[in-house]
Amino acid sequence: MKAEIVAVGTELLLGQIVNTNAQFLSRECAALGIDIYYQTVVGDNEQRLMDSLKLAASRADVVICTGGLGPTQDDLTKDVLAAYTGRQLVLHEPSMEAITDLFRTRGIHMVESNKRQALMLENSYPLHNENGLAIGVAYTYEGTHFILLPGPPKEMKPMFSNYASAWLRTIMTDEVPLYSKMLKFAGIGESNLEYQLIDMIEAQTDPTIAPYAKEGEVTIRLTTRAHTAQEGELNIQATEEEIRRRVGDHLYAERDIPIEATILQMLEEKQYKLTVAESCTGGLLSDMITAVPGSSQSFLGGIICYTNSLKNKLLGVPMEVLEGENASGAVSAETAILLAEGLLTTTGSDLSISVTGVAGPSPSEGKPVGLVYVGLAKKGAETKVVTLQLSGTRETIKIRAAKSALYHLWRLLKEN
CATH class of the missing domain: 3.40.980.10 (MoaB/Mog-like domain)
Structure with missing residues (x-):
């Protein structure tokens, strides 16, 4: 019909x-x-x-x-x-x-x-x-x-x-309902995900495979006709298993939720407390996390240290690292590490993320627009830093930086 x-x-x-x-x-x-x-x-x-x-x-x-x-x-x-x-x-x-x-x-x-x-x-x-x-x-x-x-x-x-x-x-006469399942991916672009699955997409009959994306996330919707959810799961099982085999490292959820919701579930299960230090994202990362109901169970809070003086006063990043002829600068791996570690010490949290970079529209410290560093500090472990080179408008770069930080936090929690 x-x-x-x-x-x-x-x-x-x-x-x-x-x-x-x-x-x-x-x-x-x-x-x-x-x-x-x-x-x-x-x-x-x-x-x-x-x-x-x-x-x-x-x-x-x-x-x-x-x-x-x-x-x-x-x-x-x-x-x-x-x-x-x-x-x-x-x-x-x-x-x-x-x-x-x-x-x-x-x-x-x-x-x-x-x-x-x-x-x-x-x-x-x-x-x-x-x-x-x-x-x-x-x-x-x-x-x-x-x-x-x-x-x-x-x-x-x-x-x-x-x-x-x-x-x-x-x-209605003999209509069979549609059964759909969402697979949510992060850390991989829509075009790259499609490339990994292109032969399956081109040969699809039942179930159908439909990829679509928004900033920082990609969704695959598997759809089949089935009278019951159990029948639907059986119909898509082989297709889902093959997708998992190819791109499962990026799969963070089997339902339509943002990656921050998955992260908060993992934090609660592990009884970890999280804090964030944000420079170029200006509080966007904290906003994404706190948009999830119940986030206060695992999220202690964040600091927006936009200027060098606040990076120094609130989280103890030395001015000689931030400014000067031989300084690494605010946009650097060293500063990302120091921000994350300083926050861990200051708040007593189990995990902390830092984000510092150039959102644009102009370069800063002689560094290009879109260069972002993400620091990941965990109590009792060596701090990690991830270097990103993002593209787009100022707003887009901020969103992609925040989503990338969440993706790398998810990977850290998954590995542990």
């Missing part, structure tokens, strides 16, 4: 809000075994919406619309579907009672336009709105199944999960 999502709202076209509804619906439909082939965004215009519905109906078995069910004149979705199908809009009495009761309880005068939210196509199936006023609609016309959902995600998601999906199951 093929489906198309039609998101209605001029605010989407203007970029005033992000269409997160399509992401949710695509994921939920895949779980039901329904393939999303197209996603359309159309403004609050009667003719353009009519054209979009006609086109969607010509190429999809299921058309799911979000938005345009509210009380104002530009909420046109039900009106346009009624015109397209030749059906009348009728009042759904339970919804009308709920709307009336709400306004009465709040002591607010209800204007006539609010009745529009209780309208539905005659002979259609109503979809209850648990968090709002607009009733949803499910209706089949000339072999195409239409579902109308509200635009606000807090209303749309429970309406689909609790009511629309159940209605879809009644019209």
